[in-house]
Amino acid sequence: MHDELNEFERNKVWRLIPIPPxxxxxxxKWVFHNKMDNEWNVIRNKARLMLKGYFQEEGIDYEDTVAPIVRLKSVHMFFAYVAHKNFEVFPMDVKCAFLNGEIEETVYME
Known part of the structure; x- marks a missing residue:
């Protein structure tokens, strides 16, 4: 939880203000997950702070929905290009990738 909150603070993604009436x-809500190795041993505990978007109503609370996931077609195109150019690919874990996106709306959370 501390790592997640530190990333928010480091990236300056929010500020505390009074909520207009x-x-x-x-x-x-906090979502907790255990990351496991190939033998199902817990190697890391993860915590993510999530918006309860399921309480929103289309046309009232939101216009678009955004999720920090990659489309399978994009992965296929990426690996096809890598194979064509004979590049070497290394895996990496991107922490808090969604914090790099920008939204135009003001979102009030509690």
Missing amino acids: DASVVGL
């Missing part, structure tokens, strides 16, 4: 507010 007419604002639509989205709740938050």
Whole structure:
């Protein structure tokens, strides 16, 4: 949890302000997950702070939905290009990739 909160602070993704009386507010919840190795041993505990987007209503609380996932077609195209150019690929874990995206709307969370 501390790592997640530190990433928020480091990337300056939020600031604490009073919520206006007419604002639509989205709740938050912590989601916990154990990362395992090939033999099912727990190697790391992960925590993510998530918006409770399932409480929103289309046309009232949101216009678009964004998820930090890659499309399978993009992965296929990437590996086809890598194979064509005979590049070497190395795996990496991107922490808090969604924090690098920008939104135009103001979102109030509690």
